[in-house]
Amino acid sequence: MKALRYIASQNNKIITVSELVKKLRIPHSFLRKILQILNKKRILKSYKGQGGGFMLALKPDEIFLADLIRIFHGPFKFNDCLFVKKKCPEVNSCILKRKIDNIEQRVIAELKSITLESLLQ
Amino acid sequence: MKALRYIASQNNKIITVSELVKKLRIPHSFLRKILQILNKKRILKSYKGQGGGFMLALKPDEIFLADLIRIFHGPFKFNDCLFVKKKCPEVNSCILKRKIDNIEQRVIAELKSITLESLLQ
DNA sequence: GTAAATGATACCATTTTAGTATCATTTATA
DNA sequence: TATAAATGATACTAAAATGGTATCATTTAC
Ligand code: FES
Ligand code: FES
Numbered sequence: 001m002k003a004l005r006y007i008a009s010q011n012n013k014i015i016t017v018s019e020l021v022k023k024l025r026i027p028h029s030f031l032r033k034i035l036q037i038l039n040k041k042r043i044l045k046s047y048k049g050q051g052g053g054f055m056l057a058l059k060p061d062e063i064f065l066a067d068l069i070r071i072f073h074g075p076f077k078f079n080d081c082l083f084v085k086k087k088c089p090e091v092n093s094c095i096l097k098r099k100i101d102n103i104e105q106r107v108i109a110e111l112k113s114i115t116l117e118s119l120l121q
Numbered sequence: 122m123k124a125l126r127y128i129a130s131q132n133n134k135i136i137t138v139s140e141l142v143k144k145l146r147i148p149h150s151f152l153r154k155i156l157q158i159l160n161k162k163r164i165l166k167s168y169k170g171q172g173g174g175f176m177l178a179l180k181p182d183e184i185f186l187a188d189l190i191r192i193f194h195g196p197f198k199f200n201d202c203l204f205v206k207k208k209c210p211e212v213n214s215c216i217l218k219r220k221i222d223n224i225e226q227r228v229i230a231e232l233k234s235i236t237l238e239s240l241l242q
Numbered sequence: 243g244t245a246a247a248t249g250a251t252a253c254c255a256t257t258t259t260a261g262t263a264t265c266a267t268t269t270a271t272a
Numbered sequence: 273t274a275t276a277a278a279t280g281a282t283a284c285t286a287a288a289a290t291g292g293t294a295t296c297a298t299t300t301a302c
Contacts, residue, residue: 049300050246095240103231110224119216170269171277
């Protein structure tokens, strides 16, 4: 998120990992890996070769925290009731599951409402 | 939760792990460990020796999902921004952190509103 | 042709997760 | 009072996730 914020703040300039490393004090390889993932997931565009780097592929108000979390953390599931790798048989009738699913939906809605734009102060 | 629901449903009877295992098809040792923890955390009371077992230590409407999650999962923190084990320096000014803390508070409030009582249909 | 950039991918140590297993202690009761 | 039925304490484990690092390959501007 720090990297995305920085990139967004330099609108439509190509930013290299090295520049980000200097500004953000995040290790080079670590940051590079993250940006590569964001590129694959079409949040960033990348340009190879000398003079290359990264740019936003979307406008800041089209980049949602919910999507970024899904990219790095995997799909949301607060609540898949397993046992020894097998799904709980009550999964379709369970009151608790219904309540938690409900909370999950509300959280996802809130995470969707947080855009990169909304983090640019 | 399944075990607590079962125990609650047999109000004020002492329930053994073996009985729960039969009803709930959860492995004995696993369930035992869980109930031991709940006993230590004063959600259950235990009685040792023959004729022993477990009972609720609180009324079902005094047992909150939020507390059970804290017991097994540890404290809530959706959001402690670390780097190589060190806290992020922006932790006090970060807009994103504030937004996430906010969501966390709302989720905790909802988890507090789910009592064992509310799961007894 | 070379340096500066990303792409792909393999690697690693540590911690967490999701349980299992075992021995010790307590207590009712035959 | 011996025994069986219960929990208490605690050690153990395999597998996965976490939080990164490192390296070689490729592209491209100059
Ligand atoms: S879905 Fe498994 S107990 Fe609720
Ligand atoms: S608290 Fe670390 S970047 Fe927000």
